[in-house]
Amino acid sequence: MPTAPTDVPDLPVTYRDVAAAAERLHDVVHETPVLTARTIDAQVGAEVHFKCENFQRTGAFKIRGGYNAVSQLSPEAKDRGVIAYSSGNHAQAVALAGRLLGVDATIVMPENAPQVKLDATRGYGAEVVEYDPETTVREELGRRLAEERGLTLVPPYDHPNVVAGQGTVGDELCRQVEGLDVLLVCCGGGGLLSGCALAAGHHAPDCTVVGVEPEAGDDATRSFHSGELQTVEDPDTVADGARTPYLGDVTFPLVLEHADDMVTVSDAALVRAMHRLWERMKIVVEPTGALGAAALLDGAVPGRDRRIGVVVSGGNVDLPRATELFEEYDVA
Amino acid sequence: MPTAPTDVPDLPVTYRDVAAAAERLHDVVHETPVLTARTIDAQVGAEVHFKCENFQRTGAFKIRGGYNAVSQLSPEAKDRGVIAYSSGNHAQAVALAGRLLGVDATIVMPENAPQVKLDATRGYGAEVVEYDPETTVREELGRRLAEERGLTLVPPYDHPNVVAGQGTVGDELCRQVEGLDVLLVCCGGGGLLSGCALAAGHHAPDCTVVGVEPEAGDDATRSFHSGELQTVEDPDTVADGARTPYLGDVTFPLVLEHADDMVTVSDAALVRAMHRLWERMKIVVEPTGALGAAALLDGAVPGRDRRIGVVVSGGNVDLPRATELFEEYDVA
Numbered sequence: 001m002p003t004a005p006t007d008v009p010d011l012p013v014t015y016r017d018v019a020a021a022a023e024r025l026h027d028v029v030h031e032t033p034v035l036t037a038r039t040i041d042a043q044v045g046a047e048v049h050f051k052c053e054n055f056q057r058t059g060a061f062k063i064r065g066g067y068n069a070v071s072q073l074s075p076e077a078k079d080r081g082v083i084a085y086s087s088g089n090h091a092q093a094v095a096l097a098g099r100l101l102g103v104d105a106t107i108v109m110p111e112n113a114p115q116v117k118l119d120a121t122r123g124y125g126a127e128v129v130e131y132d133p134e135t136t137v138r139e140e141l142g143r144r145l146a147e148e149r150g151l152t153l154v155p156p157y158d159h160p161n162v163v164a165g166q167g168t169v170g171d172e173l174c175r176q177v178e179g180l181d182v183l184l185v186c187c188g189g190g191g192l193l194s195g196c197a198l199a200a201g202h203h204a205p206d207c208t209v210v211g212v213e214p215e216a217g218d219d220a221t222r223s224f225h226s227g228e229l230q231t232v233e234d235p236d237t238v239a240d241g242a243r244t245p246y247l248g249d250v251t252f253p254l255v256l257e258h259a260d261d262m263v264t265v266s267d268a269a270l271v272r273a274m275h276r277l278w279e280r281m282k283i284v285v286e287p288t289g290a291l292g293a294a295a296l297l298d299g300a301v302p303g304r305d306r307r308i309g310v311v312v313s314g315g316n317v318d319l320p321r322a323t324e325l326f327e328e329y330d331v332a
Numbered sequence: 333m334p335t336a337p338t339d340v341p342d343l344p345v346t347y348r349d350v351a352a353a354a355e356r357l358h359d360v361v362h363e364t365p366v367l368t369a370r371t372i373d374a375q376v377g378a379e380v381h382f383k384c385e386n387f388q389r390t391g392a393f394k395i396r397g398g399y400n401a402v403s404q405l406s407p408e409a410k411d412r413g414v415i416a417y418s419s420g421n422h423a424q425a426v427a428l429a430g431r432l433l434g435v436d437a438t439i440v441m442p443e444n445a446p447q448v449k450l451d452a453t454r455g456y457g458a459e460v461v462e463y464d465p466e467t468t469v470r471e472e473l474g475r476r477l478a479e480e481r482g483l484t485l486v487p488p489y490d491h492p493n494v495v496a497g498q499g500t501v502g503d504e505l506c507r508q509v510e511g512l513d514v515l516l517v518c519c520g521g522g523g524l525l526s527g528c529a530l531a532a533g534h535h536a537p538d539c540t541v542v543g544v545e546p547e548a549g550d551d552a553t554r555s556f557h558s559g560e561l562q563t564v565e566d567p568d569t570v571a572d573g574a575r576t577p578y579l580g581d582v583t584f585p586l587v588l589e590h591a592d593d594m595v596t597v598s599d600a601a602l603v604r605a606m607h608r609l610w611e612r613m614k615i616v617v618e619p620t621g622a623l624g625a626a627a628l629l630d631g632a633v634p635g636r637d638r639r640i641g642v643v644v645s646g647g648n649v650d651l652p653r654a655t656e657l658f659e660e661y662d663v664a
Contacts, residue, residue, distance in 0.1 A: 030368075033365040033367070035365070035387060036362075038389065054614040055367060055613070055614055057370065059614060275651075278616055278651065279651075281387070282386040282387055282391060282615060282616040282617075282647035283614060283615060283616065284610055284614040284615065284616060285614075315614035318664075319607075319610065319611075319651075319654070319655060319658060319664070320655065320664065322651065323651060323652065323655045326651060332650075332651070332652065
């Protein structure tokens with residue numbers, strides 16, 4: 001069962017925190033564009049607005065939460081530095097946040113992580129500590145490093161300041177497109193989903209906020225419907241950003257209270273959606289980033305005649321990997 | 333040597349025509365977004381604004397000129413229908429323009445054109461006439477069909493109304509980003525380049541407008557520098573949209589008068605630029621669409637400390653083809 005990091009403040013997160021994060025992030029992140037595609041509108045019979053966080057700095061929304069969290073540390077904590085463990089987008093987010101704020105960042109990454117991600121994280125000036133995932137538990141390594149060096153852990157989702165930062169995606173989208181009827185948000189650990197649900201609740205109270213998970217990693221969907229925290233260990237899905245085993249102590253209550261529904265999509269539907277976004281919208285989307293679109297295009301969420309927002313969370317996928325996926329799932 | 337289609341009005345094209353086209357196109361085409369990327373700005377040491385016509389309807393700028401031309405035909409000509417020959421973006425542009433305006437469109441395409449392009453063109457409601465490129469000269473087939481059926485030819489670039497339509501790309505960009513110092517525009521037959529040069533001349537008279545061609549298809553560059561029309565038959569370049577053999581009777585004088593310079597880039601530089609746009613900006617760009625970016629990233633056009641506009645003209649490339657190119661040119 002999950003245990004909360006010890007330094008998580010036990011305070012509710014509200015829209016006020018999202019709005020404060022938006023001010024903090026104003027000159028730091030891109031206000032990413034919202035794209036539409038008539039062929040997709042025609043297929044769904046609706047008005048679909050894609051919020052393109054794949055165009056965000058570092059190629060994903062994670063910089064929002066990472067920066068918002070690091071920027072609010074005490075001067076002493078900033079002097080000591082931060083640490084994160086991630087093989088994905090959170091690594092680059094914390095590395096960049098550290099560089100922008102003049103805070104040393106240590107990122108714990110598996111030695112078999114793609115070279116391009118190791119390089120990118122170092123490129124943002126972070127110290128990367130590699131470990132052998134066969135012999136090392138990264139949490140233990142991270143905890144040891146944090147203690148030895150007095151570093152503050154920046155968790156990938158389960159922290160109020162991370163949630164508030166990710167919520168600025170929804171805040172921006174609701175300002176860019178008024179009167180959304182439905183908002184589809186991918187869900188791993190629930191940081192993006194809970195933050196966006198807070199924002200939608202403020203700007204468009206009648207908007208139905210739906211979290212989308214891969215079928216194999218359906219813990220949050222089952223947690224949402226049962227009201228009890230469910231877990232999935234190491235789910236087998238192409239959506240590498242949604243392989244988190246459970247919602248967090250901060251995000252689970254927020255998802256329960258502010259999301260309206262949760263659905264899952266198959267990996268096949270996910271890869272089809274990813275391909276369709278590439279082909280029809282000319283945007284590079286990583287598998288996890290296509291979860292919301294997949295729910296809509298696959299019919300998991302009815303959309304006809306609605307005004308729909310879809311968060312495209314990131315675009316960090318290697319072209320060879322994308323090609324492999326398109327071939328494996330026979331979409332071309 | 334080129335011969336002008338018989339129905340080309342012998343009138344100069346001015347910014348006024350571009351502005352009129354912009355009004356005509358207002359509710360028809362997307363105002364495409366302008367994207368920036370800090371890593372690219374840092375590399376170039378400049379402020380670079382990418383005008384993303386790969387997000388345009390049909391995946392390329394061509395719909396602008398196609399629609400502008402078809403919409404201004406006489407009611408009689410509209411009743412009889414239009415014809416175009418193209419294996420590329422102009423085919424879909426004229427097909428869609430026809431559908432939007434209720435004008436029958438016949439598109440002459442080689443039978444070995446990619447199935448996806450044949451399908452897309454038919455999908456816009458056009459009649460596709462396939463021919464065997466080994467045994468048939470498409471111009472002859474097109475002329476015969478046009479005569480038999482009384483169809484009006486919509487040329488891909490060498491027509492004042494096509495030029496004016498393509499110029500709306502530059503018009504939009506200059507309104508979205510004020511005070512451009514440099515504007516880089518890819519050049520095949522010169523329709524986009526001359527139209528954009530007219531627009532930049534109006535909005536930003538001090539802006540240096542540079543046309544960019546592939547090395548192997550350097551006819552316009554040599555024409556520009558010599559003042560005499562030069563031709564290249566069937567150039568061997570990956571930039572399939574810039575394989576046109578010469579500038580036209582309409583576009584050559586416009587390029588001479590309104591463009592400030594022309595440069596070429598190698599196919600290797602082109603594929604590198606295309607990859608960089610995919611990787612860093614998460615946008616799908618076809619080879620021809622990366623010409624402007626290649627000139628900048630490869631140093632063919634100095635950019636340091638300037639405010640630079642780059643037209644990304646289209647995104648219609650199959651993923652397997654892109655993968656093949658990236659492998660062939662060893663970028664990954």
